[in-house]
Amino acid sequence: MKKKNNTDSRRVGIFGASGSGKTTKALDLIKNCQRLIVFDILDDFIGYFRRFTSLDELKVYVIKHYTKGFRVSYVPPYGSEARALSDLSEFVKYIQTGYKIGAHSAKVTLFVDELNRSFPLGLTRNKPLNAFGFLCNQGRHYGVNIVGVSQRMSMVDMPFRANLSDVYVFRLADFNDVKAATAVFGSQYRQTILNLPNYKYLYKNENGVLI
Ligand SMILES: Nc1ncnc2c1ncn2[C@@H]1O[C@H](COP(=O)(O)OP(=O)(O)O)[C@@H](O)[C@H]1O
Ligand SMILES: [Mg+2]
Numbered sequence: 001m002k003k004k005n006n007t008d009s010r011r012v013g014i015f016g017a018s019g020s021g022k023t024t025k026a027l028d029l030i031k032n033c034q035r036l037i038v039f040d041i042l043d044d045f046i047g048y049f050r051r052f053t054s055l056d057e058l059k060v061y062v063i064k065h066y067t068k069g070f071r072v073s074y075v076p077p078y079g080s081e082a083r084a085l086s087d088l089s090e091f092v093k094y095i096q097t098g099y100k101i102g103a104h105s106a107k108v109t110l111f112v113d114e115l116n117r118s119f120p121l122g123l124t125r126n127k128p129l130n131a132f133g134f135l136c137n138q139g140r141h142y143g144v145n146i147v148g149v150s151q152r153m154s155m156v157d158m159p160f161r162a163n164l165s166d167v168y169v170f171r172l173a174d175f176n177d178v179k180a181a182t183a184v185f186g187s188q189y190r191q192t193i194l195n196l197p198n199y200k201y202l203y204k205n206e207n208g209v210l211i
Contacts, residue, residue: 009107009140011163015153015177016170021199022149023113025168029147033109034069037062039088041081041114049073055084059091066095066106081118082130089131092144099143107143110135115148116155123157133159154180167204171196185209 012029014022023044030036037058038049045051050072052058062070076084089110098104112118112132124133135144136159150156153169154176161180169181172193182190185202189209193202203210 012166014168017173020170038073039112085118086131096142109145111147115150116152153177
């Protein structure tokens with residue numbers, strides 16, 4: 001019988017200008033995740049997680065350590081970040097098939113920094129068969145938490161932004177991003193968004209806006 005345990009996977013978006021505090025927030029949110037895969041295009045997280053530059057080697061390690069847990073990062077080849085994120089997401093979907101069919105309840109968290117580079121606006125309009133887009137839409141049925149971070153809220157593709165359970169908005173540098181954030185929080189928050197200092201954020205989940 002299928003377990004009804006698929007309601008509490010999160011899809012978290014963290015947006016803000018460079019230096020506003022996004023990555024620090026994300027690292028705090030994922031600090032206790034037992035099964036964690038970090039997609040690290042800038043190689044920012046050397047020393048934080050077990051680091052792989054080969055997806056095949058990461059797969060072997062994750063499958064071997066699935067039961068005990070794993071905290072790994074994948075640094076993809078420069079220039080093919082979108083392809084690499086989709087390939088990694090395909091693997092996450094594969095390892096979570098057991099969750100989907102109710103065989104177990106182990107969740108996996110996928111943390112993607114600089115998401116506008118690997119999942120840019122318009123990507124899935126031209127190529128709808130993107131596995132990260134699939135996880136944005138269907139990941140909760142697979143026990144997949146997603147934490148996505150970007151400087152440019154308005155430049156991240158819609159399947160991610162349209163499926164968020166939790167949104168953090170830090171200080172934004174670009175007017176299009178202020179517009180995107182105002183669309184999520186409501187026009188009454190526009191001035192609050194414009195006035196955010198570094199390390200302060202607006203937060204929204206299903207229960208409403210929390211400052
Ligand atoms: N809440 C905070 N209080 C004090 N310093 C912070 C806080 N959050 C982040 N910082 C510092 O600010 C700098 C930028 O933070 P970071 O999370 O890397 O920003 P971003 O990812 O948005 O560029 C880092 O040196 C970090 O240590
Ligand atoms: Mg950062």
